[in-house]
Amino acid sequence: MNNDIGSPWHEGELALQRVVGVEQQMDGVGRKVMRPYLTPQLQHFFPQLPFVAAAAVDQDSWPWVTLLEGAPGFVDAPDDSRLELALTPPTDDPLEPLLNSGTSIGLLGIELHTRRRNRVNGVLQGSTGQWQLEVTHAFGNCPQYIHDWSAMNWVQPQPGSVLKSRSSSLDQLPGAVLAHIDRAITAFVGSYAHTDQGVQVDASHRGGQAGFIRRQGRDLILPDFAGNRFFNTLGNVLTTGRAALAIPDFVSGDVLHLSGEARLVDESFAGARYPGAERYWCLTPRHIVWRPGALGWRSHASTVAAEAAPLGPWQALVPLKLQRVQVTDVVQETPEIRSFYLNRAQQDKALAPFNAGQFITLRVPRLDATSLVRSYTLSGDSHQAAYRISVKADGEGSRYLHSALQVGAELSVSLPMGSFTAAASGSERAHWVLLGGGIGITPLVSLAHELTAAERGPVTLIQSVRDINQAPFGKELLDLEARGLRLKRHVTGTAAAPNGWTPGRVSLAQILTDQALAEVQLYLCGPAAFVQRYHQEALDIGLLSEQIHTEAFGPSALTQTYAIPVAEQPVEVSFANPSAVAHWQPGESLLETAEAAGLTPAFGCRSGSCGECACTLVTGGVTYPEGISAPEGKILLCSARPAAGSGKLSIELG
Numbered sequence: 001m002n003n004d005i006g007s008p009w010h011e012g013e014l015a016l017q018r019v020v021g022v023e024q025q026m027d028g029v030g031r032k033v034m035r036p037y038l039t040p041q042l043q044h045f046f047p048q049l050p051f052v053a054a055a056a057v058d059q060d061s062w063p064w065v066t067l068l069e070g071a072p073g074f075v076d077a078p079d080d081s082r083l084e085l086a087l088t089p090p091t092d093d094p095l096e097p098l099l100n101s102g103t104s105i106g107l108l109g110i111e112l113h114t115r116r117r118n119r120v121n122g123v124l125q126g127s128t129g130q131w132q133l134e135v136t137h138a139f140g141n142c143p144q145y146i147h148d149w150s151a152m153n154w155v156q157p158q159p160g161s162v163l164k165s166r167s168s169s170l171d172q173l174p175g176a177v178l179a180h181i182d183r184a185i186t187a188f189v190g191s192y193a194h195t196d197q198g199v200q201v202d203a204s205h206r207g208g209q210a211g212f213i214r215r216q217g218r219d220l221i222l223p224d225f226a227g228n229r230f231f232n233t234l235g236n237v238l239t240t241g242r243a244a245l246a247i248p249d250f251v252s253g254d255v256l257h258l259s260g261e262a263r264l265v266d267e268s269f270a271g272a273r274y275p276g277a278e279r280y281w282c283l284t285p286r287h288i289v290w291r292p293g294a295l296g297w298r299s300h301a302s303t304v305a306a307e308a309a310p311l312g313p314w315q316a317l318v319p320l321k322l323q324r325v326q327v328t329d330v331v332q333e334t335p336e337i338r339s340f341y342l343n344r345a346q347q348d349k350a351l352a353p354f355n356a357g358q359f360i361t362l363r364v365p366r367l368d369a370t371s372l373v374r375s376y377t378l379s380g381d382s383h384q385a386a387y388r389i390s391v392k393a394d395g396e397g398s399r400y401l402h403s404a405l406q407v408g409a410e411l412s413v414s415l416p417m418g419s420f421t422a423a424a425s426g427s428e429r430a431h432w433v434l435l436g437g438g439i440g441i442t443p444l445v446s447l448a449h450e451l452t453a454a455e456r457g458p459v460t461l462i463q464s465v466r467d468i469n470q471a472p473f474g475k476e477l478l479d480l481e482a483r484g485l486r487l488k489r490h491v492t493g494t495a496a497a498p499n500g501w502t503p504g505r506v507s508l509a510q511i512l513t514d515q516a517l518a519e520v521q522l523y524l525c526g527p528a529a530f531v532q533r534y535h536q537e538a539l540d541i542g543l544l545s546e547q548i549h550t551e552a553f554g555p556s557a558l559t560q561t562y563a564i565p566v567a568e569q570p571v572e573v574s575f576a577n578p579s580a581v582a583h584w585q586p587g588e589s590l591l592e593t594a595e596a597a598g599l600t601p602a603f604g605c606r607s608g609s610c611g612e613c614a615c616t617l618v619t620g621g622v623t624y625p626e627g628i629s630a631p632e633g634k635i636l637l638c639s640a641r642p643a644a645g646s647g648k649l650s651i652e653l654g
Helices: 011-019 023-033 040-048 175-182 232-240 396-404 438-454 474-482 528-540 590-596
Strands: 051-057 063-069 075-079 082-085 104-111 116-127 130-141 163-165 186-195 198-207 214-216 219-224 242-248 255-265 279-291 322-332 337-344 359-365 371-377 387-392 410-414 431-437 459-465 486-491 520-527 548-553 571-576 580-584 614-619 649-652
Touching: 011 023, 011 232, 040 075, 040 104, 040 116, 051 186, 051 198, 063 186, 063 255, 082 116, 104 130, 104 186, 116 198, 130 198, 175 214, 175 255, 186 232, 198 232, 232 242, 232 255, 232 279, 242 279, 337 396, 359 396, 371 387, 371 396, 371 438, 371 590, 387 396, 387 438, 431 438, 431 528, 438 459, 438 474, 438 520, 438 528, 459 474, 474 486, 520 528, 528 548, 571 590, 580 590, 590 649
Parallel strands: 063 242, 104 198, 431 459, 431 520, 459 486, 520 548, 571 649
Antiparallel strands: 051 063, 051 104, 075 082, 082 130, 104 116, 116 130, 163 279, 186 198, 186 242, 214 219, 219 279, 242 255, 255 279, 322 337, 322 410, 337 387, 359 371, 359 410, 571 580, 614 649
16 A cells, blocks of 8 residues: 555555455545554554554564563553553563564554454654554454454463474364364464555454365465455465465464465365365465464454355365367457367367357466456357467457467366257258358357258358457358358448458348248347347348357456346355355456356356356345346346345245
8 A cells, every 4th residue: 555646555465456346435445444653542543452452574574473462551642643552571472573763563452352453554763662553544454254252351362382493384284273273263364565655564354154264285375255355365366476374272372373385276176165265375485483471462253244154164166067278279250259279188189079059168277366257159160170269459358368379388178068959940951041240150160061061051141340450260250161161251340341241230130131030040240239229120021039149258348238137246145056255346257256156056148148157146236237137036146236226135946
């Protein structure tokens, strides 16, 4: 965070806010709540506390975090610009040698029984026993995931043998220390970032059910739940790659300090999911301090935080049927469209066969280490050994593919799926009319290959684009025309058109003049508004609904409008069969919310056309982009968003 006239956040925080679509919102919030002084409420709050969490960075750039204790009042606020700390930490505390005049400190005040917490960042001045923290930033945190450690009592510490280990790893710790991690329900985090104002250090808090800190070899993996969207800790992790933990046991007084390398990871790395988690981060400890019996303030947890109770525990992932593929060729079809040719990474295995019109899904990595699940139609000939996907750079997932998928790159993709195939018509022979708008031509090219080769009746392919430069597959379509395809090409953005092209919009009535309408099987693919328009036109000229097959691309390609406004803040969503609690974030569909929670609901087109993701809404309200409608009594997860003012949602997946 910084207090210049620009953003109140540093680049790591901004990057993550950008990922979840709250950058603009948080800019306004940050300017209001990030204060360079203590409010009267904070001046009253800190002197009540029996301990505070504090973080600092050592000379080798490793962060550390600890609990500093004293009788209430040992932290005082004589004015709004500083905190006075009357303390002398034990010599075995890893923060003790770091407390020097001029040290940047992150301080977290947390009152466990009232679930209040507030943070102060600043610079330490003074000397041992008489420290002053000059305030740089002071702000409140939400009262979530804080367990009620009621009735704390002071017990004179009787420390045991301290274990200090530099350049060591988690798997070298004694069993008793590992058990301490496994039963932890509270932890404190230290992290830092380099900003224009120097080193900024943060102390933060995490809470969950026992076992929420997952041990995996030399790593600790922690779930990250819905919060205030500041991303102080994870933004720091993103920029420095380091973090620290202090894991206390308020019953025994034992405390474990860990400092190491940190990074954001996804659930596939964790090998499990924690229901309710929005993302995960990993700490690989490098330096360890174990201080048994070191804490003086003791208690027994009386109540698990209401927000944490329904979350977790860790659950094994459902095995996915994936194929490991390698990019064997990349072809620039237009300035914005690239085709990627994929073949089996293991040469001794063949790709699963597909039917023209089907698609594959793949997971696109994101900056915050979560994954976008995206579907891409197979645009190639189904008789060829390789897959081809043709992708327009329009959105986070497709832009990643354009920048990252080079020849030789490997990735995992699903088995082919989807029912936008010739078999869906039930016709052995027909007049096949394929109408594609923009990038919606991709499945239709594949269908044109398959149907032309099969000789199951005449095939008319109509390509509609706004500009000639946006038209892919030019030579390929002409080659198909030479083999019998009836090719019609329209350019809608100009009154003039080059040879072989017709200016203006497609008219189905003109194309199907003198045709036996009963023989037509119409396949529409393109942006949702395009599909909706030609679906209605087809009905108007006399086609039956069972003769019309649709697949809408987008609706991400459109400027979406909704009959009912979409919620602007995160919304809690409870899923059943299987069960999970998640938080929908602005910008995502409810299908993406379910997938982020580790669920695997059925889906097909991911654009509101196929109905595969239909399920039951028990409570709450949803809204859809114009042109999308759900079956009666159902909602379409892939397109639905919580409606403004709907409150919590409850959805039955089974």
